[in-house]
Every structure is written in structure tokens, then in C-alpha cells.
Amino acid sequence: MIIAHLSDPHVDVDGTEFHNLYQTTDKFKVAIEKVCLLSPKPEAIVITGDLVNNGNAEAYDIFNDILKLTEIPVYLGIGNHDCRETFRTAFSDHAYLPEAGFIQYAWDMNGHQMIMLDTNIPNEPGGILCSERLAWLDKTLLSTNDTPTTIFMHHPPFKTGIKAMDDMGLEDADAFGAIIKKHKQIQRIYCGHLHRSIQSDFYGVQTQICPSTTHKVLLHLEDTDRLATTAEPSEILLHMWDKDGNIVTHSCFTEPYPILWESD
Numbered sequence: 001m002i003i004a005h006l007s008d009p010h011v012d013v014d015g016t017e018f019h020n021l022y023q024t025t026d027k028f029k030v031a032i033e034k035v036c037l038l039s040p041k042p043e044a045i046v047i048t049g050d051l052v053n054n055g056n057a058e059a060y061d062i063f064n065d066i067l068k069l070t071e072i073p074v075y076l077g078i079g080n081h082d083c084r085e086t087f088r089t090a091f092s093d094h095a096y097l098p099e100a101g102f103i104q105y106a107w108d109m110n111g112h113q114m115i116m117l118d119t120n121i122p123n124e125p126g127g128i129l130c131s132e133r134l135a136w137l138d139k140t141l142l143s144t145n146d147t148p149t150t151i152f153m154h155h156p157p158f159k160t161g162i163k164a165m166d167d168m169g170l171e172d173a174d175a176f177g178a179i180i181k182k183h184k185q186i187q188r189i190y191c192g193h194l195h196r197s198i199q200s201d202f203y204g205v206q207t208q209i210c211p212s213t214t215h216k217v218l219l220h221l222e223d224t225d226r227l228a229t230t231a232e233p234s235e236i237l238l239h240m241w242d243k244d245g246n247i248v249t250h251s252c253f254t255e256p257y258p259i260l261w262e263s264d
């Protein structure tokens, strides 16, 4: 089983300064086209938030038009650049989404439980898992304690060392960690938001950030507020479960590149 994990496409309407700088819509299309060409075909596409740049309905329409390029089932999460109400309206035909409240849900894939969490704070760059969201997670995990589980969310729960991004990270991550520690069936946590490929351990669980399908955040680990973006190649992640349930994650560039040599 393979899940294609995309994050932070930041789709925007044509003509905005943001769109002109990053061409996010075109790059999201390139990423979806890349997924369509993969063999074996992923069983699902998961996109961990910042689906659009400004939470506006027009941008969600463009996003939806690009999703029509694939028939692979898609599971969507909310980021800080999304708007919960507009998101819900734009994806009202996505049957897995809850009809009200936070955009968090669980689904089954071949006996593995996948969970999407909602870390959005309206109009704030940072994220939170409030007591209501954590209570839902705790209850969901309690009722499925024998099912291997993977969690997807937008804001990473660990500090990355990129200070300007950490300053808009997940508030009170330790409250989330207390729940992670309680439930031993959690195998991985996958996030977005940082626009870089970064891995760490969070309360004993391997935790990985999926880069953006568009621009990257500049890697610098100095203790300053510097925040810059780069044109490093866009990437997606491919999470692969083998028959024994072991998980391997591959990073995959979305733009074309030549094969230089191949065996006979």
C-alpha cells in the first residue's frame, strides 16, 4: 500500500503577487500529474493543509479543478492558510469530512487506521490542538487500540531549529504528546507547514514533515527571525507499507529529470 503525501500547495488565483512569484497552481498541477504517472499507483493521496493561500472560494475552485486530473481517492487536511468554512463548502462532496466542527476524521486503509487532525486557529499562522480536538483524538485511539495508526496534521509538533517557523508552530505540543505517549498503536506522525523535508522523534514516534509542492523555506539554523523562501526543487513523499506493516518513506521530486544510466 502506498500513500502519496503532498503538502502546502498554496493554490492562488492568477494575478496576485503571491501567484506571480511562486506559480503555485502550476506546481500543484505538476505534482498531481507526477502522482498520476506513478507505478504502482498510490491507493490514496493525502494533502496536509495550506491547500490554498488565502482561504478564498475561487482558489478552492482552482484546486478542485486540478484534483479532477486523478481518480485516486484524496483525503484533505486544513492548514493555517485555509478557512474552515470555505474549505467545508468547497469539499462538501468529500464524504469522509465531518459535517460540522473541526476538520478531523479517521479512515481505514487495509486494516491501518489513518487520522487527520485539525490544527487551524482562524487567522493565525500558528496552530493548536485544543482540549476538544485532543479529547476526540484520545477517544478515537482508545476505541482502536489494536489498529496500527498513522496521524496526519498540518503544524509539526516538534521544534525544527528554523526559528521563524517554530515561532508559528504548534502551541502546547506537550498536551498532544501526552496522548501520543498513552497510545502505543501510533506508528508515524506526518505533517506539513515547514515547506522542507525534516524528520524527528516526538514522544517516541517517528515524525516527518512533507515539503511543499511549491516553494521551500530557506534552511538556516541561526537564532534569528530571518525567514526566506527558495526555488529548491519541489517534492512529495511516498509512504509505503509492506505486507508486514513496516513503513518506508521515499522523497520524490515533482519536476521531470533525466535518467543518466540504467542497467540492461
Ligand SMILES: [Fe+2]
Binding pocket: 008, 010, 050, 079, 081, 193, 194, 195, 212
Ligand atoms: Fe504552507
Ligand SMILES: [Fe+2]
Binding pocket: 050, 079, 080, 081, 154, 192, 193, 194
Ligand atoms: Fe502552514
